[in-house]
Amino acid sequence: MEIKADLCIGCGQCVIICPVQAIKLIDNIAVIDKTLCVECSICKRNADCLVNAIRSRRLKWPRVIRSPFSDVISTHKLTGIPGRGTEEMKTNDVTNRFGVDEIGFSIEIGRPGVGTHLGNIELFTTKLTSIGVNFERESPVSALLIDDSGHIKKDIKEERVLSAIIEFKVPLNKAILVLQAIKQIEKTIDTVFTVGVISQVMKNGAIPILDLLTQQGFSVRPNAKVNIGLGKV
Amino acid sequence: MTHSLHRTGKINDLKSDYIILAMLAAGINDKYPDAKQKLLRVAEILNQNNPVNIIPKPAWKISPVITATFIDIEMVKNVIQTLIQEDLGVSIVISGLISEIQEAVKETGLKMHTIHLSLGTFGRKELLPSEEILEITTMCGHHCVSPQSVKYYVELIKSGKISVENAAKKLSKPCVCGIFNPTRAIALLNKLSGIFS
Numbered sequence: 001m002e003i004k005a006d007l008c009i010g011c012g013q014c015v016i017i018c019p020v021q022a023i024k025l026i027d028n029i030a031v032i033d034k035t036l037c038v039e040c041s042i043c044k045r046n047a048d049c050l051v052n053a054i055r056s057r058r059l060k061w062p063r064v065i066r067s068p069f070s071d072v073i074s075t076h077k078l079t080g081i082p083g084r085g086t087e088e089m090k091t092n093d094v095t096n097r098f099g100v101d102e103i104g105f106s107i108e109i110g111r112p113g114v115g116t117h118l119g120n121i122e123l124f125t126t127k128l129t130s131i132g133v134n135f136e137r138e139s140p141v142s143a144l145l146i147d148d149s150g151h152i153k154k155d156i157k158e159e160r161v162l163s164a165i166i167e168f169k170v171p172l173n174k175a176i177l178v179l180q181a182i183k184q185i186e187k188t189i190d191t192v193f194t195v196g197v198i199s200q201v202m203k204n205g206a207i208p209i210l211d212l213l214t215q216q217g218f219s220v221r222p223n224a225k226v227n228i229g230l231g232k233v
Numbered sequence: 234m235t236h237s238l239h240r241t242g243k244i245n246d247l248k249s250d251y252i253i254l255a256m257l258a259a260g261i262n263d264k265y266p267d268a269k270q271k272l273l274r275v276a277e278i279l280n281q282n283n284p285v286n287i288i289p290k291p292a293w294k295i296s297p298v299i300t301a302t303f304i305d306i307e308m309v310k311n312v313i314q315t316l317i318q319e320d321l322g323v324s325i326v327i328s329g330l331i332s333e334i335q336e337a338v339k340e341t342g343l344k345m346h347t348i349h350l351s352l353g354t355f356g357r358k359e360l361l362p363s364e365e366i367l368e369i370t371t372m373c374g375h376h377c378v379s380p381q382s383v384k385y386y387v388e389l390i391k392s393g394k395i396s397v398e399n400a401a402k403k404l405s406k407p408c409v410c411g412i413f414n415p416t417r418a419i420a421l422l423n424k425l426s427g428i429f430s
Contacts, residue, residue: 017407019379042377046407072375072409085236090298091258091324092347106349112239112367113376114360162376186355194239195352201345205335213352221351223247225238225254226334229346230316231324233262 001037001044003030007053014047014054019162020115038070038115038162039063045073062156065118068140069161085165086138089198093231103175103209104198105133107182109191110163116191118144119157123185124166125150131177136167169198172208179216236374237300237328237412238351241367244330246420249304250372251329252412253279253312256298262322263297271321275299278315282308288411300411306333313341369404369421372414377407383425390426397422 003014003023010028022036023043030053044054059067068074088106089098098104107124110116121141128135129150135142141164144152170178175197182195199209213220237252255275257263276299280287284301293299303309309327316325327334331348338345354361361367362380370378386400395403401418 016382016385017379018381019376021379021381040377042379042407046377072377087256087259089347089349090254090256090326091261093324094258094261098347104349106238108239111376112354112361112371113380114357182355189356192354192356192358192360194354196238197350197352198347199350200347203344205345207348207350209350213350218352221239221353222244222330222332223238223240223250223328224331224334224351225326225328225349226331226338226345227324227326227347228313228334228338228343230322230343231258231262232320232322 001032001039001041002055002057003032004053004055005029005031007051009051009053011050014043014049017047018043019113020160036115036160037066038160039066040070040162041067041073062153062159065156065159066161069118069164086136086167088136088167089225089227091231092198092200092227093229094233098169098198098200100200100202101172102169103172103178104169105167105178106196106198107166107193108163108196109166109189109193110161111192111194113162114192115160115162116164116193117157118152118159118161118164120189120191121152121164121166122150122157123189124181125152127181127185128166128168128178131170131174131181133168133170133174133178136169139165139167141166175209175212176216179212179218183216236410238349239354239374240328240371241364242417246368246417247330248306248333249420250414250417251303251306251309251327251333252300253303253309254298254300254326254328255279255323256326257323259297269294271323272299274319274321275316275323275325276301278312278319282312282315284308284411285414285416286405286411289409292409302412302414304414304416306337309334310337310341313337313343317341317343365421365425369418372412372418373408373410374412375408375410377409378404378413387422387425390422397426
């Protein structure tokens, strides 16, 4: 994004609306910090700029990678879905993507609202690769992996985005290794991340992963997403 | 798209915050000739049950997902019952309090198929805004609502320059998915601006 200095009247609406605080008023003119800007386009769509000073720029590689990981309108070429994730459990009643003995994980780096540089993805993917997880192939993050060790393209590591979701599944008996890795990475990462855990619900209502989460010292929030099984092939 | 999963808040607040999402599986049941019609029918059903927010109508025909927000679990039950009757075969995901969803599903004769649990936030939590502000900003899971816009509108409310209702409407604008709950935002803004503590 860019703000035309010759048009800006310094009303500050774009400063307020920027989710990553990348816009500041300098001498009463709004200026975008290009390092912090994640190319989410929220300022252009929602600041109601009276003088149309906020403009999209044609982005070059590697900066162009910021947009699909930040702009909710931007549809990622790999997933065909607006946003940063995949169908994951939303259609599991049809796809059986997560079987009864499997646990899915969604680790969203930079959420809620702090943002991240893409290099943080490697903190997780190199560790998870050694555990032997099965990465979701349709995930935008999977498209960034360049080898079987969980490394990503070097030239994109410094690019800042609003968030990046690592989606994968493991057999239930390997979930403990993932939980332990999360605890280790939490100590070294320079941003925040959220963790979601996906499980089929047994016919008796049991959720097999719950005991393990408690044993490992994780708290489960009282709200969740529930697929109620109405989908049909 | 874990965008409705990590909403924060106290249990009492979350009792008035449910999102229903409808989706067809890519390459499987979205390929049938009547697939789009079925998704549109779900959108109509959601719209007929008094959502406080819904994905904008122009997007119904082009979006692969349909989303709507409700403040009452009874409305959610009505939606489920209609969907069971019409047997559209579209996958339905409900976000909200597990205990309430469990009860609603049981009452309508269904069982939970798959659950996506939230373990919350990890890492440098000192970078986050206050819990009260997060309760509002996390209602847009793509984080299009900035913490400073919440503070800005709280100050405007306090100085009488905007009504709480209009402030909630302004805050919901960047959320294009229809999952920001403006009714819950009004209650939270009232608390933040000291109108009701």
